[in-house]
Amino acid sequence: MNFLLNTKKAIILIPSLFCVCLLFAQTEEVFLVTDFDGGGILPSTWESFGDLGLYGVQRNNSLSDGKYYELAWNGTSDKGYIVSQSGITFRLIPKKKLKGKTIDNVFLRLDVNCGGAPGTVVNIVLVDGPNDCCKNEVNWQYTFTKETCEWETLEINLADFGYAYDPNNHEKTIDFTKVGRVKIGINPEQGPKKQVVQFDNVQLVVKEEVTAQGYQPNIAIPESTTLKTVAKDFFVGVAVNPERVSAADHSSVYTREFNSITAENAMKMKSIFKGLDENKKIIYDWTQADAIVDFAENNGMNLHGHALVWHESIPDVLENFKGTNAQFEAIIEQYITTVVVRYKGKVDSWDVVNEAIADKTSKMRESLFSERMGQNYVAKCFEFARKADNKVKLFYNDYGLEHDVQKQKGAFELIDGLKNKNLIDGVGYQMHLDYNFPSKATLQTATNLAVDRGLLIHFSELDIKTNPKGDVNELTEQRNQAQAKKVYEVVSVYNNIPENLKYALTVWGLKDDESWITPRYGFPDWPLLFDANFKRKEAFSGFVQALE
Template identity: 45%
Template sequence: MALFKNIIGLIFLLLMQVSCSSDDNATPSLSAPLALNPSDITQNSFVANWAGVKDAQSYVLDVSSDIDFTSFVEGYQALSVNGIYTVVDNLSPSTSYYYRVRAVNGTAESSNSMVISLTTEIPDGSVLKELTQDFFIGTIVQSNRMTGMHHEVINREFSSITAEYEMKMNIMYPSEGVYDWTASDAIVNYAVENKLNIHGHALVWHNATPNWVENFSGTDAEFETMLEEYVKTVVTRYKGKITSWDVVNEAFNDGSGTYRNSVFYQRMGASFISKCFQWAREADPDVLLFYNDYNMCSDQTKRDAVFSMVDDLISNSVAIDGVGYQMHIAYNWPAKKDIQDATQDILDRNLKVHYAELDIRANPNNDQSTLTDARSLELKTKYKEIAELYTALPTVNKYALTIWGLKDNESWLLDFHGHIDWPLLYNNNFEEKDAYYGVLEGLVK
């Protein structure tokens, strides 16, 4: 029995020695840290956080301004940190940053944590147009809404304007042979005086056709001559002042993608589109020419028809520079991927993208009597999403992001849908809403 105990004891001592030797010399296997969301984000700094790792003696932090970590913020490449957080400072405001962390024990180092992203705060007093250096940020105007607070907000925040309805055929050409430039001249002169870009909207639209055109008594050939004269007259009048035009607006039916049975289609067939584009180009070789339509992110059949038409224009060397998507959407629709997919159709043709007529319904189901805090934040999220999507486009494909109105009680949506809504960036008192800050945040690259 004594011999047995001695043998067991000897084995135990040997095992202890092996164990101790192993503990002294083995390199520990370290798990990647769990990177946590940053805290205390300011214009110039943030606190990077992560969960501790068993056996870690320290940590290594990388901070970059690109998600692939091809370059590093000065002082933050493999920065050694004794702890589970550190302040990252000397940063630029309104800038996206990314960080990752690794655990260290002696010469052992774990793999990288997941990458955490953040954007430093926007400086106090920032305005929309300061964050849109490679495209225009726009709003709409009426000739009697260009003074007072309208004037102040337009010139503080925006770099481009569009006439809401006063540069359409029924306003500018109310009777045969007689043009009325009163409102359109006022709007264009206002833009010139205030150094604002102006987008022309719209030369041809079935819903803004004067009665005399709808009931045109001449032949089809005379109708075409009349339309050519109108397009060239308008574009020539504002040559060098208006930088872009929606040449044709909403020429296709929803769902079927067939051509609308407008008077223009009845008299000239589908060729009225290509001819209007050609006449506009002849009148102003430098102006940007757009086709504009709605439901383009949700109606695949309609979108296919539109781009079939666009492809025909391109293949026949008819000038078209871009496509406008009327972004009359809702806080919960359409999905981000649908917007991206629809936008890709424009990018694939190397045309300019105009997110036109952007307003976002906060009350599409008429189930809200007031704009609740929760719905206001949902609206902010959607506005931020749209601004982020547009900002991320290649610079060569950007033209403008145009908000369709300033304050909620002036939105066309109220009359169109017949109930209360809060679809714009400002409340009835011209005070910025959460939606405004959503756009502001979304414009940050």
């Protein structure tokens, strides 16, 4: 199995014939892979594998005349699939056409429908490297769900294709100069029992210049223009800790630029929960949390509480707890109730549970909480918090919701259950991104999942890695500008959210040298809006420009 993640059965189409056909537009060059009417680099013959119906038929109510191709899966096959072995090294786009271009300039475009089977989960895979099947080729996957069965044109930036063995591994990037094949298939392990995908007019598109619309580099932002003054209808937040809120150099920037704060670690369980007495009553230390709450109150700032329950912030006494599961659950209820009640009227919102969905799946993460409280522990925690304060806003918070389709599926199934019980108010998309991933379109699609449910949206932990591969030792001008463009895109997407669903956009730290990223990954990075000397970076300008 060499290109579909976490699936043992799949259905694919692989183009296998080659010629050259170019189409031109004013600002782009189009390389037609096939239109299934005899035109294109791979004009008609595609190889199929798996249990499917495959046929070309006349279009009906489509975007253009002619034939399209269809794959159908009826939910009965346990078969795997076989990858063709062409032994041919071939580029669908001549290398000379990509001179001076980056991956941001190259897109896959196709017409797609789901043939009366809404919810079909479609995998599109691009292959770079020598096309000799399983030995040297590298497969890059993009997965999406076709919810509405009507024809639409889908355009995907190649930067959004993840390494197919692990779509969350964005340290690897497709070699856009070597794309030689396109594979289109259904993912039977997701979506409904019956799935259909219809597609046509498969193209690779090279755009002459791709920039964030409206973003202008090296624009001087007046000192009087601050983040909170340009954000008219949502809070702009920053992650803080007790030491920094008490330091004049930090606190002056916090109060000048931001109107919301989140405790980076000071309000997590491990910072507050310090032990159990002989009656299994919790011993609390409020020192750090109180410092954050006092700073917010003294400066009239919104305060987002982070986080009541997280699998990576468990006190040792709970890790080693020998009591029954019922006793463990009672302790968690006691903790959530006490913390929420203590800060009632002072904390405006809480991340009740943080990162409950496992990576690369739609399943619950295995943790001490799921082990001792059951798979429904998340709902229980939200019930405890809602009962303690029925006015505070309650959020589920996670990373990867911006792009990981599998995690989105699991998270929003969880969220839907909470919403049906009136236990949740909003979703936190953490937004730990790379300077070149994901695309604005992917961010918009992800955000729409919460918009469609009428939930408040918090971009809760924004930072943009400029050195995800560890390949530079200083912040280059190119990466500096690319980061600013990505910040612009993120803020633009947030600003497009309906006003009544905007909550806050929070940056995960103030200065580059204080970010969690360098200690975690072991090489330098510059992921925030201010440099080590408190100087506004180009990323700051990208944020402001997106709102002006």
